[in-house]
Amino acid sequence: MSRIEDIIGQFQGADYQETLAMLLDYSEALPPLPDEYRDARDAGFNRVPECETPVYIFIDVRDGKVRIHADVPEESPTVRGFVSLLVDAFEGVAPEEIESAPENLIHSLSLDRKLGTRRMFGLSAVYNRIRSEVRRAGGVN
Amino acid sequence: MAEYAHPEVVVSTDWVSQHLSDPKIKIVESDEDVLLYEVGHIEGAVKIDWQTDLQDQVVRDYVDKARFEKLLSEKGISNDTTVVFYGDKNNWWACYAYWVFKLFGHEKALVMNGGRQKWVEEGRPLTKDVPGYPKTAYKVSSVDESIRAFRDDVTKHMSAKKPLIDVRSPKEFTGELLHMEAYPQEGALRGGHIPGAKNVPWATAVKEDGTFKSADDLKEIYMDGKGLKKGDDVIAYCRIGERSSHTWFVLTYLLGFDKVRNYDGSWTEWGNLVKAPIEKP
Numbered sequence: 193m194s195r196i197e198d199i200i201g202q203f204q205g206a207d208y209q210e211t212l213a214m215l216l217d218y219s220e221a222l223p224p225l226p227d228e229y230r231d232a233r234d235a236g237f238n239r240v241p242e243c244e245t246p247v248y249i250f251i252d253v254r255d256g257k258v259r260i261h262a263d264v265p266e267e268s269p270t271v272r273g274f275v276s277l278l279v280d281a282f283e284g285v286a287p288e289e290i291e292s293a294p295e296n297l298i299h300s301l302s303l304d305r306k307l308g309t310r311r312m313f314g315l316s317a318v319y320n321r322i323r324s325e326v327r328r329a330g331g332v333n
Numbered sequence: 334m335a336e337y338a339h340p341e342v343v344v345s346t347d348w349v350s351q352h353l354s355d356p357k358i359k360i361v362e363s364d365e366d367v368l369l370y371e372v373g374h375i376e377g378a379v380k381i382d383w384q385t386d387l388q389d390q391v392v393r394d395y396v397d398k399a400r401f402e403k404l405l406s407e408k409g410i411s412n413d414t415t416v417v418f419y420g421d422k423n424n425w426w427a428c429y430a431y432w433v434f435k436l437f438g439h440e441k442a443l444v445m446n447g448g449r450q451k452w453v454e455e456g457r458p459l460t461k462d463v464p465g466y467p468k469t470a471y472k473v474s475s476v477d478e479s480i481r482a483f484r485d486d487v488t489k490h491m492s493a494k495k496p497l498i499d500v501r502s503p504k505e506f507t508g509e510l511l512h513m514e515a516y517p518q519e520g521a522l523r524g525g526h527i528p529g530a531k532n533v534p535w536a537t538a539v540k541e542d543g544t545f546k547s548a549d550d551l552k553e554i555y556m557d558g559k560g561l562k563k564g565d566d567v568i569a570y571c572r573i574g575e576r577s578s579h580t581w582f583v584l585t586y587l588l589g590f591d592k593v594r595n596y597d598g599s600w601t602e603w604g605n606l607v608k609a610p611i612e613k614p
Contacts (some may be wrong), residue, residue, distance in 0.1 A: 216372065267369070270366045306385075307385070310573065
């Protein structure tokens with residue numbers, strides 16, 4: 193079972209409060225953006241424009257493995273938690289694993305049903321951004 | 334300097350910190366971000382979520398009377414409780430919750446000026462402890478739909494050339510921005526605005542620190558700037574009716590307008606309605 197399948201299973205079995213608790217844990221666990229990406233972030237590069245929260249995603253594919261670095265403000269714990277979840281699921285995996293992950297991951301995680309569909313646009317944009325960046329980095333044939 | 338028309342409905346962070354253990358008061362946090370309350374909130378505050386608590390999850394409407402009564406009873410709020418709202422994003426969602434409480438006829442409601450941002454910036458404490466209050470028997474006696482506009486009201490209003498305030502961003506107002514590819518249900522099929530509407534983005538009403546602008550500044554923006562008068566019948570709208578509840582609050586309580594309604598269908602209804610007239614520059 194891939195890491196993302198494992199995470200989907202955990203979220204599907206969780207109620208509203210458990211979902212919030214898992215996202216909160218994720219939000220607190222997001223590693224800080226490494227120093228070498230800070231200038232790019234401060235210059236406004238790699239921001240996900242569709243997300244109202246200032247989210248910065250940096251994707252590299254090296255030696256067949258995906259590296260994800262991200263910066264999300266602590267004042268936006270839901271987006272931060274979701275980005276941290278994606279890092280947990282996809283950091284170090286082969287690009288094909290991201291490609292074969294569910295198209296509508298938010299629905300698979302049942303976040304739309306539990307947190308309300310109107311909050312999901314920004315999250316969806318972040319996920320799509322990661323997938324397209326992985327493709328662009330030449331990781332998927 | 335002129336005062337707000339109803340200065341008593343806006344309280345300071347100081348005032349709130351002095352009333353934390355006042356049994357007649359309940360503090361309600363309402364945020365855009367569903368997790369912020371869990372990160373930490375004002376001691377004793379309860380969480381009310383605009384989507385999962387206040388909106389019906391099937392029909393596009395608010396919860397019904399019975400569910401509102403159940404929600405408030407569980408939060409320990411009685412009919413005579415003074416509810417103080419605060420939240421993120423300049424009290425955007427706090428004003429939305431405030432409006433919904435008024436829709437259900439709740440009498441004593443206040444807003445903490447500056448919201449969550451000001452409280453945090455002042456270094457005031459937050460806690461993760463979720464309070465438990467004895468259950469109450471909240472009763473809704475009547476629903477006050479005089480503060481809510483439906484699409485037929487808006488059509489009549491538009492035909493009568495009465496003032497409409499579009500509180501979205503300038504790009505949404507002109508129709509340049511409308512589509513949201515990944516989530517088409519969040520957007521509208523057509524861009525632009527309701528004919529005759531004037532654009533005053535909602536956050537124009539607040540200062541950098543999240544507090545409301547002074548009565549004089551607000552008067553300059555809405556009355557001198559857009560020609561609104563206190564006796565006008567005004568309808569405010571945005572995309573889903575949340576930002577416009579903030580403007581509804583400003584016009585009603587800070588400037589003292591007699592008749593302001595929030596069109597909660599807003600652009601996601603109007604911009605999708607077949608044959609609805611649209612103005613686009």
